[in-house]
Each structure stands twice: as structure tokens, then as C-alpha cells.
Amino acid sequence: MPRMLMKGNYAAVYGAILAGCEAYYGYPITPASEIAESASALFPKFGRTFLQAESEVAAINMVYGASGCGQRVMTGSSGPGISLKQEGISYCAGSALPCVIVDIMRGGPGLGNIGPEQSDYNQVVKGGGHGNYRNIVLAPNSAQEMCDLTMLAFELADKYRNPVFVLTDGVIGQMMEAVDLPEPVTRFPDKSDWAVKGTAESRHLINSIYLDHDDLERWNRELEKKYETIQKNEVLVEEYMMDDAEIVTIGYGSSSRVLRSAVDTARENGIKLGLFRPITLFPFPVDEIAQLPDKGIKGILTVEMSTGQLVDDVNLALKGKMISDLYSRLGGNVPSATEILAKISELYGV
């Protein structure tokens, strides 16, 4: 198995090609630009489409078009670009079009800055565009996972005919690590009953309009049912030192990497700290978090690079049995293990 040192952003593109992604449509934005750059270098080698779109809006609509034609297709961006794409993502969800969107989060609001933040959580995990829909959201925390979870994203997108986000922050996108390239995907789903291919048999309709109120309600109920199925079947989490943990930290993306360091240091000092990392943000590990209070733990600390967007979901999952504390850093600052441990000491007296 080939092992290469590469940035998380590159790894996502390797994963896309191995997953059989036929087209990449994107627009440059820091800290996600290497995705478009590496796609522009790699996709043509495989006779696949790379096109630098005129705008973020155009890019997601190109994704809509390619997906409507049955292609595995991807785009990538960061905060402001994701905001612009939201209408198109809503169209993809409304038309049941599978697609993969990589979001390398940066600081906001507005132009903010290009440092790492996790403040797209709400706009990605909660839907973001208009209408009742959900994105499946995978949150890698390493270059290897940027590759692996991008491949998984394509599988889930096709399985549920739904947009799938690979959501991470500038640190994971920009960081280089060793990546073991997996085997390419060998089997692709049959989309002949809905994809438009320019043939007699494929004269289908890709559409999100339901003029009749009952029809639209029915369609929304179908989507709702789909999201329930996803919630039931697709939750992924990573637990580290959780078996005997007395204090649990929760985080995803680069904060979960820092939390891992914090756990290691805490354990060296005899503090029973554990890490609970949601890998899927939608579906959110609601049941798994709901069980935490039953394990007799002293406290839960959610660490995020946003002002409580993640902890809201943690606390919803806890259903009032416990309340998670929050430690956040913003503006491009990444929390350090030292400051997290100081916070834990302050909160829980350890």
C-alpha cells in the first residue's frame, strides 16, 4: 500500500479519485485552495473533469448538473464560499442528488480571517440553506481520514442520494501527514432509474418543485424518514481512554487532536480524562452522548473553535441529565492542551 506524506487537502482529492469521483468543480479560497489545485493536477490524468468555476455559486450548480447526470462529483470551499453555496446545496438535497462538499473551515463572520475555526458547524450540520433538509457531515481529524472519509462520503452520498459534507478546519486541511492510499473503489451504484444521461432510457427529470402542498409535505416526510434512517445507521465516533474516564472531553476536527494530547498529559498526571470524538456530526451521536451520565463521570467539557455551536448539540443529547461545560478558542486560535488542562482543573478540581 503506497504511503505518501501529504496535506489533508490533497488527501481529500486522492480519496475522491479512488472513490471514482468523475468531476471536480470549485473556486479558490484559503485555506481550501489546495483541494482545487491538486484536483486540477490530478483529475486530468484520469481523463476526469476539473473546472474552475466562475463563482462558488456556479461551482455548486455545476455539481448539481454533474450529479444529475449520475456522476460522482465533488466541490470544496471554506466558510464564505459555503455560505454562497447554500442555495445550491438545498437544491441538491431537494432533488435528492448525491454530492460531496469539502469545507475547510476558517475564521468568521464576514471575511473574518483564514485561520482555523469551527464556526461553520451550524450552517453545515443544521442544513444551512432553505427548507427542511440535512447534510450528512463527516469530520476527519487527520490527513488519513481526509482520504478515507472522503471515500466514505461518496458511498453515503450515493446510498442516501444526499449531499455529504467532509467538514474540517484549516489545521487538518493544511497539515501534512503520512497517508496510506487505500484500494480504489471497484463497484459503483446503478443510477439508471434517475440519472439523466442523454439517452432514450434516461429521459428522467431532476427537480425539486412540488407545487401541490400535499405533494411537498409528502416529499418532506420522505426526506425526514431518510434522515431518521441515517441517524439510526450511520453514527461514527472515536473513543479514547473512555473506559475508566471520570472526566470526558468532547471535540471534533483539530480540537479533538489537541484533546488527545490533553488526555495523554492528564493520564501521565493521574487524571482520568477521556476523549469522545464525534466522527459524524450529522448523524450526531445522540444516544452515545446520552449514555455518558450513566457512567458516573464527574464532568463533560466540550472544546470547540466556535462559540458553543457544538456544545448545544451535546447538551441536547444529554437531555438535562448533565450539562456540558464549554471551552472555546476563536479567530484562528487553536486551544492548547495546557490551557484545556487548566480549564479542567478549574472546573472539576483535579
Added chain:
Amino acid sequence: MSESRKYPFPVIDSDICKGCKLCIAACPKKVLVISEKLNSKGFHFSEYVGEGCIGCGNCFYTCPEPSAVTVYLKDYVPEEVS
């Protein structure tokens, strides 16, 4: 339609016609008129007066409704219709 009719001639679906009169204006022989009758949608529809069509196709091409106007041209052979 009557088999004895002389080609060419137009057939206007009185129920589909929305009475916009574009065909009446476009007919060089002025053999289309607006009916005094109303169709089920409440439109005064267009009618062929019964003779004088030269098969120019103007009514067909100016009609915005895909299936409101059919024009059987001079060389039309009825067997073609199945």
C-alpha cells in the same frame, strides 16, 4: 374530420385553443376566424372557415399551444395516421 375534405386544411382543437388570435393575424388568406362560441375554459376559440387554406403553416408556427393546431398539407396521405 371528414374524409372528403380537401387538403390542405388546418384542424384546430377548440378545447385547447386559448383564443389569442395570433393564427388569425398570421393567416394570409384570412380563412381563420374567432368563434362566437366559448370553449370549456371560457375562451373564444379560433375556427377554420372550411375552405381557402393554402397550407402555408403560419397558423401552426404562430400558435403557442403545442397541440392546438394541426395542418394537413397538400401531399398528406391519411394512411400515415395510425
Added chain:
Amino acid sequence: METFLLPRRSSRRSPSFTGCNMEKKTVLRKPKGFINVYKHKPGAEKDRTHYCPGCGHGILHKLIAEALEDFDLVEKTIIISPVGCSVFAYYYFHTGNLQVAHGRAPAVASAVSRANPDSVVISYQGDGDLAAIGGNNINQAANRGENMAVFFVNNAIYGMTGGQMAPTTLEGQKTTTTPYGRNVKTDGYPIQVCELINTFTAPVYIARTSLQDMVNIRKTRIAVRKAIMNAKDKKGFSLVEVLSMCPSGWKKDSLQSQQWIKERMVPRFPLGVLRDISEEAETIERPVPVMDPEEVKKIFGYGDFKASTIQKNTEANIKKISLRVSGFGGQGIMSTGIVLANVGMEYGYNVSWLPSYGPEMRGGTANCSVKIQEDTIGASEVTEPNMIIAMNQPSLEKFEKIMIPGGALMYNSTLIDIEPTRNDVDIYNVPITGMADELGDTRVQSMVSVGAFAAITGLFDPKEIVTLIPSLFAGKPDKVLKMNEEAVLKGYNYVTENFSV
């Protein structure tokens, strides 16, 4: 089929609509480009359109459907309908259909055309859609010369939303959002789309026609057929702007509306073929995607990868590296870190490399974090380094402060003439830049640093680094490889000769 083709004209002559084909038809009936029963249309009326009496959309629809039938293209055509009155075009055409967001049809069509290069892709758009909200998308698709036929219905008004001002609304024209008439001083002038598209190099066919009377409807028919044939022949981008009646929006009857086009619109939007270079245009060819897994692996070079056999040095001085490399942009800061991470990976360690990115880099300083260790790496940002490589004075000042006691501090003594203030770390003053210059190229200073790093930590054997150089600098001339090899050894030897390690 040939009988339907227009006689080709050289573009050297002024393009025009002459040469109307007179194909032999014996009946003019609802073309097969239309669906027989409009099954997607809600409600009971599945045999008629949703368009108002006298609306031009139906006429243009018919011309398109007829051409698709005549050219035997119904099955391979894909029609993109965005937002506007033609949002429901998919009710009618017996083709593949994508309903899309407002203004985005050209972007969607660009991808559809690339996904299905043998199909005929049609973008059917109104004036608000194409020239206002989708203004950029149409320009860019035209400029890329996407293989598609764009049919642009210009009726100088927003029909679907109830008669608001469009970008093509005429000077003084009253709409529901210009109740006092379009005022050019506040609302600007009507946009002439054909003339705008004609400024781009790529489009092959640009024409403006009108539905004002039979002569012009027949000219429209020619233009429609031309654009569709261009898409079929993969000639690229064709745009047909059609001046069209909106009796409801204009509050006129059908015939008054045709008259209004003639008297008011045509003077502002002159009719004619603005460009026809489809004859000379090269056919657009798209590559066939490689999807076979074995072929994919071959292109990625899976077979060429060899698992590393380098043995770790269990006697290393420092076995867990948390390093910050820092200096001016251009001092090879990033590449020092990347080479160290690469070598660490070849040794079988877990490694991570994290750059400072963005404006900080452009501000002239650069730094990166490198971790090399046996265990899984947590945080990749090194906040408490046990080693730093400082290539300039600001870097030394900034990063020596955050070092943990007992760490290794290497600084570039060629450029830094102050002493480190820390006395609880091991100090290595190494003339990194100077040694690189001695080798003949300042740029090899990163490899001098790498060699010195190997000596200080004992983690890497310089001979192993040298064997990795050809793959680390793949594609570089032998001279460069040689110089980098020398740089590693020079850095390594300097440390072993001048310090007890």
C-alpha cells in the same frame, strides 16, 4: 436529414438568416419533441401548457420541439430550465430534464455537457434569469465556449413573479417595480445581451430574432435549428435571443404585443445574426474518464511504491520530536520541515507537519511545526517545542521563549549575532546559511539544517537521508541532488565536529 440543414455560409460574408430550408412535410402537428401527455404538470389539464394566451414561450417551445424531432435528437437532448415562466419547461419536452436554480442554467449545463459529451444540451432562460441574477453564469459559459444551445427569451419583464422590471426592460417602460417608467438614471439601460456575448471570442453563433410576425418567426425557426445543430455537432456555444410577447405582463393583447415588439423592442434590440463561425469552429472533444481500478492504481503508481526498510535508531538522543522551524520566507523553512517529516515517515515514525499559512507568510516570516514520534500524534501545532531551528533573529526571540527545559535550540549563526537567553536548553549555533553559500547555493540551507538536525537528535542517519534525496527532489537535475547531498553531510559533520552529541 441533410434536407433540414441550412446551407453553410462563410463567416467572411455578413451572416444572415437566408437559406431557409423547405423540407417536405405533409402534416404540421404537435412535434414529437413534446411529451404526449404532460404527466409532470399537476392538476387536471395535462393536455395544454401553463402559458398565458399569446405568450411567446409556446411558439419557441414548438420550434425547439420540432427541430429535435426533425433532427432525430429528442432522445439525446437534455433541457435545463431555471426559474421564470419557463421554469416548467420540463412539463413539455420529451427529453432529459433538469430544473435548476434561478440564473444557474449555464453553470448546470456546463457540467451536464461535460458529463454527457454526446448529448445536446439546451439552456432555456428568460431575461431576469439570464441577464440579471445569472448574468455572470451566462458570460462565463459563453466565454468557455461550452457546447450548448442557449435560448434566451427576452420579453423585457419578469413574467412569473408578476411583471417586475427586467434587465431588458425598456427606457420609460412601466412595470410593477418601475411604476413611473424605467428611469435610466436610477435603473440603468436595457442590457443588450447578444452584443455583450459578442465580445467573447469563443461563441460560435449569436443571433437575435423576434416573434413579432410570421417572417420573423420563420427566421427564429432557422436560428433555433442552427443552434441545435451546432450543439449536436459539438461546435460549442450558441445563443439565440428571442424577442417575445408577454401579453399579461405588458397588459396588452397578443396582437398589440407583437406590434409593441416591432415598434418598441426592435429599435432597442436590433435583429440579426451577430456571429456565425460554426463552420470553422473545431469540434469539442472531451476525454473518457479512467474508472478501471487497476488503471487508476497504475496512474497513481501503486506498483512503484516500496515499503521502507530503514531501521530506527533506538539509541537516539531525542526520540520524540516537537520542532518549530522558523525564519524569513524564502529561507526554506517549509521545506526543512517537510523533508524532516518525510524522512521520519520513511523511518516508520508517526509524523505531522503544519505550516503557518496565509498573510503571515506574505508578511515575510514563516514557521512550521513538525512532530516525529512513535505514538499517535495528537495536536499538530507545536506549542511547547523540545527543539527549534531559528533561521533569523526574530524567530530565535519568538520561539526560544516557548521551549521546554532540556530541549535543543539550533540557530543560524550566520545571520543571528545575538546569544539565546535560555540557559536551560542545549544550544547549537550553526552557520547554516554560510555553509550553504560555501556549497554554492543559499537554497541548500534547508538540507544543511536537516543534516544538523540528524546529528543533534541522532534520530536519522545522514547516509539514509542521502539515499532518500532523489525521491525527495524528484525531477531535479543531478547537480542539484548532489549539492543537497553535500549539504546534509556538511550540516551533520559540522555538529558532530563542534559539539558533543
